[in-house]
Amino acid sequence: xxxxxxxxxxxxxxxxxxxxxxxxxxxxxxxxxxxxxxxxxxxxxxxxxxxxxxxxxxxxxxxxxxxxxxxxxxxxxxxxxxxxxxxxxxxxxxxxxxxxxxxxxxxxxxxxxxxxxxxxxxxxxxxxxxxxxxxxxxxxxxxxxxxxxxxxxxxxxxxxxxxxxxxxxxxxxxxxxxxxxxxxxxxxxxxxxxxxxxxxxxxxxxxxxxxxxxxxxxxxxxxxxxxxxxxxxxxxxxxxxxxxxxxxxxxxxxxxxxxxxxxxxxxxxxxxxxxxxxxxxxxxxxxxxxxxxx
Amino acid sequence: xxxxxxxxxxxxxxxxxxxxxxxxxxxxxxxxxxxxxxxxxxxxxxxxxxxxxxxxxxxxxxxxxxxxxxxxxxxxxxxxxxxxxxxxxxxxxxxxxxxxxxxxxxxxxxxxxxxxxxxxxxxxxxxxxxxxxxxxxxxxxxxxxxxxxxxxxxxxxxxxxxxxxxxxxxxxxxxxxxxxxxxxxxxxxxxxxxxxxxxxxxxxxxxxxxxxxxxxxxxxxxxxxxxxxxxxxxxxxxxxxxxxxxxxxxxxxxxxxxxxxxxxxxxxxxxxxxxxxxxxxxxxxxxxxxxxxxxxxxxxxxxxxxxxxxxxxxxxxxxxxxxxx
Amino acid sequence: xxxxxxxxxxxxxxxxxxxxxxxxxxxxxxxxxxxxxxxxxxxxxxxxxxxxxxxxxxxxxxxxxxxxxxxxxxxxxxxxxxxxxxxxxxxxxxxxxxxxxxxxxxxxxxxxxxxxxxxxxxxxxxxxxxxxxxxxxxxxxxxxxxxxxxxxxxxxxxxxxxxxxxxxxxxxxxxxxxxxxxxxxxxxxxxxxxxxxxxxxxxxxxxxxxxxxxxxxxxxxxxxxxxxxxxxxxxxxxxxxxxxxxxxxxxxxxxxxx
Numbered sequence: 001x002x003x004x005x006x007x008x009x010x011x012x013x014x015x016x017x018x019x020x021x022x023x024x025x026x027x028x029x030x031x032x033x034x035x036x037x038x039x040x041x042x043x044x045x046x047x048x049x050x051x052x053x054x055x056x057x058x059x060x061x062x063x064x065x066x067x068x069x070x071x072x073x074x075x076x077x078x079x080x081x082x083x084x085x086x087x088x089x090x091x092x093x094x095x096x097x098x099x100x101x102x103x104x105x106x107x108x109x110x111x112x113x114x115x116x117x118x119x120x121x122x123x124x125x126x127x128x129x130x131x132x133x134x135x136x137x138x139x140x141x142x143x144x145x146x147x148x149x150x151x152x153x154x155x156x157x158x159x160x161x162x163x164x165x166x167x168x169x170x171x172x173x174x175x176x177x178x179x180x181x182x183x184x185x186x187x188x189x190x191x192x193x194x195x196x197x198x199x200x201x202x203x204x205x206x207x208x209x210x211x212x213x214x215x216x217x218x219x220x221x222x223x224x225x226x227x228x229x230x231x232x233x234x235x236x237x238x239x240x241x242x243x244x245x246x247x248x249x250x251x252x253x254x255x256x257x258x259x260x261x262x263x264x265x266x267x268x269x270x271x272x273x274x275x276x277x278x279x280x281x282x283x284x285x286x287x288x289x290x291x292x293x294x
Numbered sequence: 295x296x297x298x299x300x301x302x303x304x305x306x307x308x309x310x311x312x313x314x315x316x317x318x319x320x321x322x323x324x325x326x327x328x329x330x331x332x333x334x335x336x337x338x339x340x341x342x343x344x345x346x347x348x349x350x351x352x353x354x355x356x357x358x359x360x361x362x363x364x365x366x367x368x369x370x371x372x373x374x375x376x377x378x379x380x381x382x383x384x385x386x387x388x389x390x391x392x393x394x395x396x397x398x399x400x401x402x403x404x405x406x407x408x409x410x411x412x413x414x415x416x417x418x419x420x421x422x423x424x425x426x427x428x429x430x431x432x433x434x435x436x437x438x439x440x441x442x443x444x445x446x447x448x449x450x451x452x453x454x455x456x457x458x459x460x461x462x463x464x465x466x467x468x469x470x471x472x473x474x475x476x477x478x479x480x481x482x483x484x485x486x487x488x489x490x491x492x493x494x495x496x497x498x499x500x501x502x503x504x505x506x507x508x509x510x511x512x513x514x515x516x517x518x519x520x521x522x523x524x525x526x527x528x529x530x531x532x533x534x535x536x537x538x539x540x541x542x543x544x545x546x547x548x549x550x551x552x553x554x555x556x557x558x559x560x561x562x563x564x565x566x567x568x569x570x571x572x573x574x575x576x577x578x579x580x581x582x583x584x585x586x587x588x589x590x591x592x593x594x595x596x597x598x599x600x601x602x603x604x605x606x607x608x609x610x611x612x613x614x615x616x617x618x619x
Numbered sequence: 620x621x622x623x624x625x626x627x628x629x630x631x632x633x634x635x636x637x638x639x640x641x642x643x644x645x646x647x648x649x650x651x652x653x654x655x656x657x658x659x660x661x662x663x664x665x666x667x668x669x670x671x672x673x674x675x676x677x678x679x680x681x682x683x684x685x686x687x688x689x690x691x692x693x694x695x696x697x698x699x700x701x702x703x704x705x706x707x708x709x710x711x712x713x714x715x716x717x718x719x720x721x722x723x724x725x726x727x728x729x730x731x732x733x734x735x736x737x738x739x740x741x742x743x744x745x746x747x748x749x750x751x752x753x754x755x756x757x758x759x760x761x762x763x764x765x766x767x768x769x770x771x772x773x774x775x776x777x778x779x780x781x782x783x784x785x786x787x788x789x790x791x792x793x794x795x796x797x798x799x800x801x802x803x804x805x806x807x808x809x810x811x812x813x814x815x816x817x818x819x820x821x822x823x824x825x826x827x828x829x830x831x832x833x834x835x836x837x838x839x840x841x842x843x844x845x846x847x848x849x850x851x852x853x854x855x856x857x858x859x860x861x862x863x864x865x866x867x868x869x870x871x872x873x874x875x876x877x
Contacts, residue, residue: 032404038403038404038407040407085590086590086594089594090593090594095402095403095404096348096350096403097593097594097597099350099403099404099407100350100546100550100589100590100593101589101590101593101594102590103543103546103586103589103590104547104585104586104587104588104589104590104591104592104593105586105590106586107543107582107583107585107586107589108583108586108587108590109586111580111582111583111586112583115579115580115583222539226408226411226412226415229404229408230408230412233404233405233408237404237405268416268419271412271415271416274408274409274412275397275409275412275413278397278400278401278405278409279397480743480744480747481723481724481726481743481747481750484716484720484723484724485724487713487715487716487720487724488713488716488724491713491714491715491716492711492713494675494695494711495707495711495712495713496724497675497694497695497696498673498675498695498696498699498704498705498707499696499699499724499725499786499790500696500699500700500725500790501696501724502694502696503696
């Protein structure tokens with residue numbers, strides 16, 4: 001007897017997580033695709049998004065929706081600071097320096113978080129977790145449904161932005177060939193700032209959305225960042241469609257694995273998938289958008 | 295520097311180090327010095343992989359841990375003599391280095407960093423969860439110290455006091471560092487740098503990059519494993535908490551601040567960052583924050599580390615082995 | 620083609636990138652001791668040809684034989700060992716190493732280092748020393764000896780190209796593949812390179828080069844192959860090729876496109 005309802009339930013839960021992973025991975029993959037740099041401090045954007053929402057809604061009593069927007073804006077600002085402080089000084093110097101500078105920032109930020117917020121995990125209450133909907137044997141809290149909806153909405157907005165706006169075209173041009181883009185008059189600094197604003201906003205949203213579902217704690221960015229990287233690698237560095245697809249895929253795989261194999265080793269699955277995929281295809285499943293080999 | 299000047303300076307330094315335990319009676323200070331020696335080994339081994347060859351290995355603490363656990367288990371579960379176990383632990387770590395190294399061959403940059411991080415975490419999770427083997431989070435206590443070295447008659451060095459450990463570590467560090475120094479200034483060292491600078495070019499200049507990369511990983515693993523084995527029989531208690539990502543980050547900070555890719559950089563970094571927490575006891579809580587900040591600032595403003603800063607003060611007509619400090 | 624005369628034989632070399640045809644059914648041979656030039660408009664597939672021959676990329680189809688031996692499956696460093704050496708269009712020198720180290724590192728094959736021998740064997744040290752001597756000799760040949768202790772990053776373009784030549788020559792090639800050796804150089808620097816290529820030829824090394832500078836190509840080559848859109852459109856002596864209408868068309872057409 002195949003427990004189809006259980007599978008479906010886990011799968012739906014997985015899609016919810018997948019939405020969060022996709023949002024995280026999108027920021028990372030945009031930064032890599034457009035700026036050719038790796039942001040190891042991405043998880044901290046997520047963490048700060050969660051805490052910002054928490055403080056806005058729980059402490060200041062604001063509505064959750066405004067808290068979400070607030071978090072996205074706040075983290076977008078932080079994203080610009082990342083660009084100014086960590087990445088701009090190292091532009092053009094290869095991958096390793098930027099990895100190290102963002103790694104340092106990550107260590108700084110989550111330990112700073114430890115000092116400011118304390119190590120005790122907090123619970124965000126939004127009341128939406130209390131209400132559960134169910135159809136066909138699958139139940140979903142409103143919060144989870146919201147996560148999925150907002151994630152999809154943001155992904156769609158991002159799609160519109162990249163495909164339809166001038167800024168989006170400029171970003172795509174830069175991703176394709178930065179030298180040509182520069183010759184066409186595209187200002188790499190503005191593009192970089194925009195990329196980090198978007199990446200930050202998405203990561204902040206991810207943190208804000210996940211906050212009420214799980215506990216928030218200062219080191220939450222680490223695992224999220226790690227998984228986001230797994231997603232990005234699976235989908236191909238710089239591959240936006242891949243990030244979304246792999247994000248949802250990982251969410252579902254993880255959820256099914258945790259539900260049916262072992263929930264203690266839940267985080268393991270991401271690593272396992274990563275290693276297996278990289279063994280078979282070092283370029284990731286969908287591969288990187290081809291850049292000119294030197 | 296002329297060769298005999300170098301030799302003399304080296305002799306003075308070694309001599310000074312050898313006299314250290316007579317000057318420092320406080321066993322706690324001696325302990326810090328011993329720990330700094332361990333970190334010098336760890337930083338130097340990470341530098342081989344990350345500094346010289348430019349391959350960011352965020353799972354380095356795993357090698358440290360594997361060496362520690364391997365030696366411990368060989369002695370306590372299989373009854374191996376301690377000296378043999380320590381050496382074998384190094385070899386076992388090489389084995390894992392190769393195991394991890396193979397899938398990492400085709401990876402670069404962020405891919406490599408994440409994968410090695412994943413391996414590091416998997417290793418730590420294994421240490422935590424394979425309770426039958428490793429006793430899990432409780433760790434393993436009562437690891438035996440090395441047996442006394444008997445010179446015949448009644449002359450023996452026993453490992454009851456820190457002093458003997460100190461000399462053992464000093465000898466270990468000297469041997470390892472001499473080996474590393476020789477490797478870095480040889481053709482092999484140059485191929486490491488070539489791979490870091492331009493792997494494709496290195497390949498087209500006749501360098502078998504696969505072979506060299508594996509050798510590089512194995513070397514880094516070996517020295518880290520030795521450090522771990524020493525640690526196990528010195529502190530005589532190990533647990534997965536020692537071999538965490540934080541540890542790897544600390545070692546990375548040592549290498550970056552000291553000077554990525556240089557010989558003396560990791561040595562300075564290792565010593566500095568073992569003493570620093572002691573001096574900054576008051577702000578111990580902020581330690582990792584400060585490390586993170588320093589790492590970012592260093593890579594932007596002094597990418598060649600302290601060694602780089604020192605070297606820039608000496609007007610240099612670069613010569614053979616220019617960057618190896 | 621008579622196999623004893625040709626040192627390199629390429630048959631049906633083809634490379635597709637997804638929907639893009641970089642090279643199609645390219646046949647060529649290189650005669651021992653000659654100077655052969657490969658020309659064509661930008662994007663014609665010249666560098667791809669070099670990449671395929673030297674193992675940096677794998678062909679979709681085709682065979683490459685060096686001195687009768689099939690080298691398609693070999694990795695780049697193995698191909699270097701066989702005697703084919705290439706330089707790059709955008710100079711790839713090891714920027715943070717000195718000139719001497721740049722060339723010395725290429726002595727890797729000759730030195731055959733290993734961990735044990737590096738540590739313990741005195742003969743290894745002697746080989747390394749020889750490697751350094753050879754590096755200096757090569758630098759002398761390309762007139763960069765006076766800068767041997769400088770960092771490669773500090774060189775002018777012309778000097779970088781000469782360094783690339785030194786690196787390539789130090790590998791004792793039988794066949795030297797030069798990818799745009801005078802690109803971006805002023806006439807004086809170009810003359811120096813031409814002189815060097817002549818000296819290289821006198822040493823018995825076969826030279827196969829890609830170039831855009833027509834005067835240089837016409838002046839120096841014994842034989843020219845013309846590539847356009849991945850296909851060979853002409854082959855012959857400089858006079859024959861320059862009078863070939865298809866060639867003129869390809870280049871004029873290319874100019875119109877730009």
